[in-house]
Amino acid sequence: MSVVRCTIGRMPIPATVDEAVLVSRTGVRLTRSTTFRFTLDVNQAQHRALLAHAGAARLAFNHQLARVRANLDQRAAERSYGLAEGQLTPALSWSKVALINHMNAWKDGRDASAPVNPDGTRGLAWRGEISADVFECASVNAAQALKNWADSRQGTRAGKAAGFPRFKSRHKTAPAFRLRAKYTEGAASPVRPTGPRAIRFPKLGELHVRESTKQLRRMYDSGRFHAYAASFRFERGRWIVAVTGVAADFHHARRDIRDRHQATVGVDLGVKVLAVIADEHGRVLAAVEGVKALQHAQARLKLANQAFARTKRDSAGRRKAARRLGRVHARVAHLRRNLLHELSAAIAKGHAAVVIEDLNAAGMVSNRMLARVVSDASFGELRRQIEYKTAWYGTTLTIADRWYPSSKTCSGCGQVKTDLTLTDRVYTCPDCGLAIDRDVNAAINLARYTGPATAAPPLPAAA
DSSP states (O other), X not given: OOOOOOOOEEEXXXXXXXXXXXXXXXXXXXXXXXXXXXXXXXXXXXXXXHHHHHHHHHHHHHHHHHHHXXXXXXXXXXXXXXXXXXXXXXXXXXXXXXXXXXXXXHHHTOSTTOOBOXXXXXXXXXXXXXXXXXXXXXXXXXXXXXXXXXXXXXXXXXXXXXXXOOOOOTTTSOOEEEEEOOOOTTSOOSSEEEETTEEEETTTEEEEESSOOXXXXXXXXXXXXXXXXXXXXXXXXXXXXXXXXXXXXXXXXXXXXXXXXXXXXXXXXXSSSSEEEEETTSOEEEEEOXXXXXXXXXXXXXXXXXXXXXXXXXXXXXXHHHHHHHHHHHHHHHHHHHHHHHHHHHHHHHBSEEEEEOOOHHHHHTSTTXXXXXXXXXXXXXXXXXXXXXXXXXOEEEEEOTTOOTTTBOTTTOOBOTTOOTTOOEEEOTTTOOEEEHHHHHHHHHHTOOSOEEOOOOOOOOO
8 A cells, every 4th residue: 555645735825813723735625623533453562552651641741730739739738837839849741742842851861850760871771663643742741730729729621520530550540541643744644544444653563453444444545534643442352443633524515405304303302302303383303212322231231240249359250250340331422422423423414403401410410319310311411412513414403501491392382381390291281281291292383483593614615
């Protein structure tokens, strides 16, 4: 296979957009963020190399946290002695650049705190076997985690408060690391497909994958995809790699909404029925049942957990039981992911305008009576997929306000029934006498919701 040389440039955008957009060697604008996920098929030597990279990432992350924690403790102790702020040990910078610079100096032996090897040299003796990106990306992750903690203490972080970052344990943390695809003008990308089931990565070389790379290879060869990074993770006995980058927009024919259902549709999410799709005219287009993979796997999970609990720590039987338990969880995750992708793609590709509700999934999970079924339905993941796929296919998406009473409003006369409970599966209007399924009623009301919409991107020129 011939190696394709990448010539990626940056093209200025109109004044309404501040950022520059990548343009491939063929002149195609790359604006669509996308990720390709593959399962690696590696031998023992490659497996050890991947573990070494993951260990280096864990070492770099823990080293940065240890430095910051020691500095904070030292300053706190000095304050307890009555020292003034100007006499305290200087505070460390938590910026990404500062942590990266320190890590490079520490592992290369240029820092005063660098480790000393038995032969008298300083720095990490094995650093040449690991990609430098591993140390830098781990330092960036540490900087971001520390920033989240600092913002939480100051009250400027949105959402749940974050505590001081936890150190990564070798036995309790899944091996993971990240490699950036640094490109040089006119050179081959360091992350690129090299065969029907092979991808090349910096420092690791060519690795075989179980899935076909046909789509990624075609997009790369035609200059319609540029990789930013590759994230590796060892989960359930297999190495998974996610190649993240930017791609060209879909062909205008795939984004044309003229052949779709033109009436606005509402999507009501629920536990009994995963999604009910109805349009503004009151027609029910689809009612999709959830796979309820976690619920159906409870018996197998119980047996696998019991078998795992009866094994001895660090034994071969424990590793075997862990793999068996992991396979059950993997099946649950794969069944759920497959349904969500099929449903979100059908919603985005089959309709011109879609309205979904802004569910408080985190709050619903906090209810112990609903936590399992809500987690099994994956409302948050379904909404995430609908949001980016509607943007891909040019579909207009509207997010209804969280407090919009879609279930309590009568789709016939508009009367709001305030005493509606979760056990009422049929909505009966006390004014007009309408009797309708609760989820269908909510979907119709969502389709008629008049709120701010997220406009679909303009259709690109024909490729």
